[in-house]
Structure formats: C-alpha cells, structure tokens
Amino acid sequence: MSAIPYRQYICHACGYLYDEALGDPESGLMAGTRYEDIPNDWACPLCGVTRADFSLYEAPSLDALRAQAAGDAPVKARHGAAGVVIVGGGRAGWQMVEALRARDAHVPITLVSACGADVYDKPLLSVAVARGLDPARMVRETGTDAARRLSVRLLAHTRAVRICPDTRTLRTTRGPVRYDRLVLAHGAQAALPPTLPARHVWRVNHLGAYQKLRAALGDAPKDVVIVGAGLVGSELANDLALGGHRITLLDTQTSPLARWPSDQAGQPLLDAWKALPITFLGGVQVASVEKLGLRYRIITTSGQVLEADQVVAATGLVTPSRLASSAALAWEQGIAVEAETLRTSDARIHALGDCITVNGQASRFIEPIARQARTIAADIGGAAPVPYVPKVAPVRVKTSSLPMTLQGIAFTG
Ligand code: FE
Numbered sequence: 030m031s032a033i034p035y036r037q038y039i040c041h042a043c044g045y046l047y048d049e050a051l052g053d054p055e056s057g058l059m060a061g062t063r064y065e066d067i068p069n070d071w072a073c074p075l076c077g078v079t080r081a082d083f084s085l086y087e088a089p090s091l092d093a094l095r096a097q098a099a100g101d102a103p104v105k106a107r108h109g110a111a112g113v114v115i116v117g118g119g120r121a122g123w124q125m126v127e128a129l130r131a132r133d134a135h136v137p138i139t140l141v142s143a144c145g146a147d148v149y150d151k152p153l154l155s156v157a158v159a160r161g162l163d164p165a166r167m168v169r170e171t172g173t174d175a176a177r178r179l180s181v182r183l184l185a186h187t188r189a190v191r192i193c194p195d196t197r198t199l200r201t202t203r204g205p206v207r208y209d210r211l212v213l214a215h216g217a218q219a220a221l222p223p224t225l226p227a228r229h230v231w232r233v234n235h236l237g238a239y240q241k242l243r244a245a246l247g248d249a250p251k252d253v254v255i256v257g258a259g260l261v262g263s264e265l266a267n268d269l270a271l272g273g274h275r276i277t278l279l280d281t282q283t284s285p286l287a288r289w290p291s292d293q294a295g296q297p298l299l300d301a302w303k304a305l306p307i308t309f310l311g312g313v314q315v316a317s318v319e320k321l322g323l324r325y326r327i328i329t330t331s332g333q334v335l336e337a338d339q340v341v342a343a344t345g346l347v348t349p350s351r352l353a354s355s356a357a358l359a360w361e362q363g364i365a366v367e368a369e370t371l372r373t374s375d376a377r378i379h380a381l382g383d384c385i386t387v388n389g390q391a392s393r394f395i396e397p398i399a400r401q402a403r404t405i406a407a408d409i410g411g412a413a414p415v416p417y418v419p420k421v422a423p424v425r426v427k428t429s430s431l432p433m434t435l436q437g438i439a440f441t442g
Contacts, residue, residue, distance in 0.1 A: 038064050039086035043076035043395040044120065045150060046086060046169075055159065055429055075152040076396055077425035077434040088170070089127065091180050095134035110137065111207040113409060114199055116189045116352065117214030118142025118172055119235070120151065121382030121398050125212050126179050128402035132410045139182045139208075141189050141201055143215075144237055146172030152395060152427065154239045155264035158272040159429040164240040189215070192356035194375055210409050213353070213364060213373070213380040217346035217393065222315070225256060229318045229325060230342040233265065242339065250274050250306075251338040254327050256315055258285035260426060262343030263298065267428040270305040277335055283311040286426065289435050294426070301431035346393055348384045361389045369416045370408040371401055379405045387419050394424065 035050035047067075052058040056074050058067060067080045087093075113129060113136055115122050122140055129138060140146060148170040157164060176183035184203055191200040192211065199206045219232035233239045246253070250273040255262050258280035266278045278285065284295030299309060314330040318340055327335040348363040359365040359374035363386035366372060371379050381401035383393045397419070404417040426433040 035061070036064070037086045038083040040073045040076060040078060041082050041084065041399065042078045043073060043152065044124075044399070045073055045075040045152070047083060055156075056432070072425065072432075072434055074156070074432070075150070075425060075427065076394075077423045078396075088178070089130075091130070091134065091178060094127075094130040094179070111197065111209045112137030112139065113210045113212060114139045114141065114206055114208035115212045115214055116141050116199070117216060117382070117384075118144060118146025118183075118185070119214070119216055119382070120395065121214035121216065121402070122146065123148055123175060124398050124402040125214055125381065125405065126175075126181055128399075128406035129409065130179050132406050132412065134180075137182070138180070139184060139206055140176065141184045141187050141199065141206065142172065143186070143188050144172075144235065145185050146175070146183060147236065148172070148175050149236050151235070154233060154236065155261065155427045156268055156429060157239075157243075158268045164236075164243045167236060189352055190355075192352060192378070194356050194377070197377065209377070211378045212405060212409075213378065213384055214382050215349070215352065215384055217348045217363075217383040217391075219342055220345045220347035221342055222344060224315045224317055225340075225342050225344065226318060229320060230256070230340045232342050233261075234346070242341065245339060246272075246274060252324075252336065253277070253339050253341060254279065254325070254335055254337040255341045255343055256280075257343035257345065258282070258309065258311075259288065259343060259345065260286070260424070262341075264427050265341065265343060266307050267302070267305070267430055270302070270307045271429065273306075275306045277308045277310060277337070279310050279313050279315065279329070281312065281314050285309060285311075286435075294433060294435055297433070298426075298428060298431055301428070305430060346383065348391070353384075361386045363391050365389075368419060369404075369414060371405050371417055372408065379408065381405060387417070390419065392419060 038047045049063055052060040052062045053074055071080055115125050147168040149167045172183055172185055188202045189199055197208050219234050231242045252275050254277045255266050256279050258278050263285045266276045270276045284291045285298055286294040316328045316330045318327050325337050325340050353364045364380045364384050366380050366385045368387050373380050382398050401417055404415050407415040423434050
C-alpha cells in the first residue's frame with residue numbers, strides 16, 4: 030500500500046473533481062486508482078475531456094490567491110469602494126469570484142444570490158442515483174464557507190430586482206447595492222410551454238429543486254412522466270429508472286437527443302434502455318396536465334392518457350430578461366455580449382454563463398464558464414485582454430446505460 034495520501038484532481042473543462050480515494054467505478058476506475066494510473070483514453074464522466082485536462086486540485090485559500098495575485102503584474106484599474114457586484118450564486122458566479130481573486134486579493138466583491146449559493150456540481154444531478162449520491166449531501170462547500178474563504182460579501186436569499194446604470198446601483202430585495210462593475214451570472218430558467226402548469230411540474234435546474242423532487246419520489250418505485258428528451262430529460266430518465274422508477278419520456282421529436290443524428294445518439298440510447306423501465310413516446314405534445322388526488326393525469330395532443338405520481342419538465346431553458354431590460358442592455362435571445370471582453374452593451378456590466386449570447390448563440394454548457402470568467406477578470410482588472418473564444422466542445426451524455434461523447438452543437442434554445 031502506498032503511503033502517499035489520496036489526492037483530488039480537477040477537470041479544467043467542467044470542474045469535476047476526481048478523487049483518487051473514490052475512483053470512478055462507473056467508468057472502470059476502482060476506488061484507490063491513482064491519477065497516474067488512469068488510462069489515456071479515459072473520458073471525464075461529466076464532460077468527456079481526457080486525463081490531460083485534469084490537474085491537482087486544492088481549494089484555493091485567500092492566502093494562496095493573495096500570493097498568486099502578488100506575483101502577477103499589478104492591477105492597473107483603480108477600484109472604487111463599491112467594487113465588483115456579481116449576480117448569481119451558481120457555478121458562473123463562483124468561478125467569477127475565483128477569477129477575480131486570482132488577479133486581485135483586495136477588490137471588494139459582493140455576490141447576490143437568490144438561493145444560499147452553496148457550491149455543488151450541477152452535472153452530478155443527472156447521475157446521482159446511479160452513483161448512490163445522497164441529494165442532501167451534494168453540497169461541496171456552503172455559500173457561507175466559500176464567501177469566507179474568498180473574502181466575499183455574500184447576500185444570500187436575495188433577489189436582484191433592477192439595475193440603475195446612472196447611479197451604478199443594483200436594487201435588491203435587501204435594498205440597494207452600489208457597484209463599480211457589475212457581472213451578471215444569473216443563468217437561465219426552465220422554459221415551460223403553456224400546457225405545463227408550473228404548479229404541477231418539477232423543474233430541476235438547481236440542487237434545491239432536485240432535492241425536493243427526490244424527497245417527493247422517495248425510495249418506493251413511482252410513475253414519473255418526463256417531458257422533453259434532450260440531454261437533461263434523457264439523463265434524468267436514465268438515472269431515475271436505475272433507481273427503480275417507471276419512466277415515461279415524452280418528446281415532440283421522434284427520438285431522444287434529437288439534436289444529434291438518430292443513428293448516433295437516439296437509437297443506440299433506446300436500444301441501451303431496453304432493460305430499463307423507460308417508455309419513450311416520440312412525436313408527442315402535452316395537451317394538458319391536471320391533478321387527480323395525489324396523482325397527475327397527462328393528456329397528449331394525440332389523445333393518449335397517462336397517469337403519474339410526478340411530472341418533470343425538461344423542456345429547455347430561457348434567459349430571464351427583466352434585469353437586463355431594466356438597464357436597457359442589448360438583447361439577442363439572451364444578454365448580448367461581445368466575445369473579446371464579454372461586456373454587455375453597458376461597458377460597466379459584464380455577463381457570463383447560461384444567461385449570455387455571443388453572436389446570438391447561447392452556450393449552456395459547463396466548459397466555457399471558467400474561460401469566460403478569466404476573460405471578464407482580465408477586462409475588469411485592466412490587464413492584457415484574454416479574449417473569449419466560443420468553441421464547440423464535445424458533449425458527454427451521462428446516460429450511464431450508454432455513456433456517449435457526442436460532437437457539441439451550438440444551440441440557442
Ligand atoms: Fe470534465
């Protein structure tokens with residue numbers, strides 16, 4: 030037995046942490062597999078890049094970031110006392126904090142988050158059952174701890190309501206917050222067709238909602254209708270079916286993962302699912318959902334009637350526009366930013382992550398977020414530009430019955 034303690038390695042593309050002690054049994058790495066012993070053709074279970082894109086990980090402390098910042102060229106821009114205000118406590122918000130701190134240990138940073146801003150790996154929500162992860166224990170670091178470690182003023186459970194560019198003020202449910210620079214990292218939200226009433230359907234775009242869904246499902250097998258067989262819907266169907274739930278997966282398209290050619294994605298997936306309790310209904314739209322006692326009745330436009338204990342909508346994402354429009358920011362199906370700097374149409378306001386579009390294209394993947402944060406941190410710090418280059422990365426489909434790495438496709442929806 031080796032005396033060297035087990036270490037963690039982080040995927041630069043998606044932030045997945047590989048822990049040597051745990052390995053990744055699903056992809057063939059037994060617990061205790063050292064990083065050095067991972068085969069070269071192994072793919073990150075979340076995003077599909079290889080071992081070469083991982084490096085040793087230790088959560089950066091403020092002291093470490095200070096030391097790193099001191100070694101860099103001095104930050105040229107003078108920061109007003111208001112500093113940088115970030116809206117959004119998800120991955121994009123925290124990546125933004127780390128990128129800013131890596132350049133400047135002292136600039137005041139305020140993070141405004143509608144939730145507790147706990148740090149977790151969102152892609153794991155798609156594979157939590159298969160990996161035996163307890164939804165209540167998926168938080169990697171609480172928002173409070175991360176804020177302390179990175180010297181951030183955290184306004185948790187606080188909603189950003191309106192931006193007043195003239196006075197450089199963000200109006201929030203806890204009062205006004207002044208900013209010198211504002212970064213919008215609030216992400217997107219589930220897009221619900223009008224036939225899916227919000228009060229009857231689950232949307233699992235963040236950990237809190239996912240935890241509630243899992244609690245509602247409990248351990249006994251349930252009937253679950255999932256509407257939308259894109260990446261999220263297909264991964265969730267796969268995972269909940271592995272947990273014993275009986276899944277009916279609906280989509281307007283005739284095969285799952287319809288963004289990719291059916292012979293490469295949808296059909297092999299359906300073949301892989303033959304042993305699982307998943308029924309796929311393609312070419313189908315939901316006409317209505319109504320509550321019947323403790324259950325739901327779903328009627329499709331072609332007249333099929335389904336009953337379910339729970340209904341989940343995985344029908345795509347839409348960027349909320351209220352905050353951007355309050356500052357009259359340019360809008361193109363998302364907050365329009367220029368790729369060079371990720372500035373919005375207001376030079377003091379940047380944006381990154383799921384809420385932006387570059388040349389009209391959204392990119393709702395994990396991989397670009399860290400690069401976007403570095404671009405913005407360089408621009409805010411007045412350092413040499415680090416232009417953001419949109420690129421199409423491979424997409425890892427985390428359907429554990431048939432994990433696939435597909436060529437990424439940019440999408441706007
Ligand atoms: Fe990754």
